[in-house]
Amino acid sequence: MNEKLDITLTVNGRSHALGVEPRRNLADALRDDLGLTGTHVGCEHGVCGACTVLMDGRPVRSCLTFACQAEGAAIETVEGLADGDRLHPLQQKFWELHGLQCGFCTPGMLMLAAGALRENPDMDDEEIREVMSSNLCRCTGYQNILRAVRAAADVMRAEGAQG
Amino acid sequence: MKPASFSYHKPGSVSAALALLAQFGEEGKIIAGGQSLVPSMNFRLARPETLIDINHIAEIQGVSDQGDHLEIGAVTRHATFHHPVSPCPLGRMLTKVVANIAHYPIRQRGTFGGSLSHADPASEWCLVAVTMGAEMEIHGPAGARRVPAAQFFRGTFTTAVGRDELLARIRLPKLPEGWGTGFYEFSRRKGDFALAMALAALKVEGGTIRAARLGLGAVGAHPQRLEALEAELTGQPATPQTFAAIGARAQTMVTPSGDIHGSAEYRRELAATVIARALTRAAEDAA
Structure with a gap:
């Protein structure tokens, strides 16, 4: 067994x-x-x-x-997620926009957003909200997480357009 | 918590899965997406001695358009329906419904057939199957048999699938062009189990309902199709007054039980509300 x-x-x-x-x-x-x-x-x-x-x-x-x-x-x-010392746009924006406090939920939040943005890089704010409601955070009140995902999505789209 | 020990098998075909079911009998348990089974194993509410993993059986994956119906393989993921699998009214309706199933990561693993086999009273796909008159293809030692949805659900977590059988495919009859569909579910938080949900499909001509489909879920041991109300809708004007009246009629036809999430009386009133709202959405979609 x-x-x-x-x-x-x-x-x-x-x-x-x-x-x-x-x-x-x-x-x-x-x-x-x-x-x-x-x-x-x-x-x-x-x-x-x-x-x-x-x-x-x-x-x-x-x-x-x-x-x-x-x-x-x-x-x-x-x-x-990170490319060597260069943070992934999601990590960068979570850091800049205070998308975390204690950090326990953060790896799950990052991977959730990374996967969802891969399926749909053009998620609108409502879609981001719906997807991110899948995971629990007890510190931030979610608003900064949503802002960070929005900002990272914009960066990733701009980088994608350049690439 | 961690699950109790079990042995693990990964058959590559339906016949191999059936052979394992026959071999292990009562101790064998099919796992599909595992989004309901694994939580109950982690809580040790379920302690299967053997898991038979059907995720790798290619012949029961994906959706195919068969002209008058969609054929859905049992281990097709919920997320497959995030975009319409067919441009017909049924395909569009499945996309409206799937957004209400749990949360995004759960929909990446959970399966259509797993949801039907689990038969949770609050399952959206079970309501779809009953309301649309699905047909289940069940494989067992004696071969394949087909069971209509009306005879498939026997009660809470109970279906017509025998211990030595496997749900392989589901056939969903298409709705003709011109039909509108509407789904409405109420839960206290997005992604929670529904306290009540309704699915409606309407054919409307010149403001008059010519044909209707109506089902109610999460308000009893299993979803029910309300054929008497479908008949009452036919010939009525597609107006808020009609839909409110049908909702009120439905209240008299259901016998929910109360629990910590809501009293029986509350759930009965909720049934009327979700039915009126699903019908309103179906009428808007038909217009």
């Missing part, structure tokens, strides 16, 4: 071989097996969104996905 499965996870473009019990959720595998502690674990039942990561480009709750189910998928975590 407790037999471990040998799996390979692809996280931020790197392959990792690991042995996990089937019941090991993806969040715990990332944190405890791979040492990627940027992904936070809050409620463990899919409500708070702190553990949100991208799976094949889509934001998912890593507490509701078993690590063995993520084999073959491209996983992206907050550790993969």
